[in-house]
Structures are given as structure tokens and as C-alpha cells.
Amino acid sequence: MKTAPVIFVLLLAFVCVTQCKDLIVGSSFNNRLLWQQKAEYNAIPLKKRVKEVFFSDPGQQIIKGIIARDLDHTDAEATVTAGGTGFSYANIRLKSERGSGLNYQIEIYV
Template sequence: MKLYVFIAVLVAAVVITDCSHTFLGTNVLRQQIFHRNVKYSSYLFQKRVEYLNFTVPNRFGYSSSIQGILAYDKLDSSASANVTAGGLGFNYLSLRMKSERGRGLSYDVYIFA
């Protein structure tokens, strides 16, 4: 009986953690400084790789470092979004988005300072 419970919990944990959304930092009491709906069509039998580059403008004053990043996959696919340069604590960000083979990309990207 204990073995069945252990296997059920393990399978549930694997299913729950299999998502392609990226959450870094915090958005609590932070100002949203960037939002973009990123959408690219698919390549036949290939993975699509795209980069989103962002630099915080000077108009936001002394808190010009990035405090939170949210990249939400609207297709609920196994695509991935990774920070390749900058990110939390920096004033710039390079976000690499890679799709599934033969599928497009559709992300909502939010950045908070």
C-alpha cells in the first residue's frame, strides 16, 4: 500500500513540475516596466529559437535594476524560456525562447523593476 502511495505522489510531482513558464524574482510591490506578447510561427520539423532583448530606460530613476521576470507560455507546450544575459539585479535582459519541434512560440513577457 505504501508503495502505491509513493508512486502516486512521485507521478503527481512530475506532472505538476512539467511546465514551460519562467518566473524569476518578484513582482510584489514592483512597477511593471515592460510587457510584450511575443508570437512567432512554426518551422516545419525544426525548433524555433528567438531572442528578446530589453534594456531598462533611464526614466525609471534610481531603481533601474530588474527585480522580476515572468515569461508565460500561452500554448502550454514544452517550449522553454531562459535568461542568457543580464536579468535580476541588472538593467538589461536577454531572453532565449525555444519552441517544440514543428510548433510556434507564443509568450507573454513581463518585466518588473
């Protein structure tokens, strides 16, 4: 009887991981939101849009979590290209699918 809820939660987590295109690195749980930015690009037919988002903390606080949410739920990709968790800076590369724009909400936690 106790295994049914556990199996349900695992199945739900698997569906979310396979369907979501959001970037989640580190943890936001019990951490303070330091910075947030909305990154948008309009669509150009037959082209992929790429945007680099740079963050550097002048207070040199260590990043504990990064979340980049795709607000349009497209097949766009977000990757951390430099820094990230354990550093005081982060470079995030956003790349849209062909013919689509970008609409991301980026949050950095310390």
C-alpha cells in the same frame, strides 16, 4: 489537523512546478510592471523556432522580476542568457519544441 492544508499547498506547488514551462525569475510581488511584450513565431514542420528578446531600460532601473508565460502551454523553453534580476537589462532566449511555434507573454518588473 493543521498539517493537511500545508501538505495540500506543497503538493499543489509541486504539481505546478513540474507541469509549467513558464520562466519566473525574481519576484513580481509588490513591484511595478515596467515592460511587457508578446513574442510570437509561427510553426515550421520539423524545425525548432528560436527567438531572442532584448530589453534595456534607459532609466537604468534595476530589474526585480522577469516572467515569461507560455500562452500555448507547450514544451517550449525560456532562459535568461544575459542580465536579468539585479541588472538594468535582460536578454531572454525562447526555444520552441520541434514543429511548434512560440507564443509567450514577457513581463519585466522593477
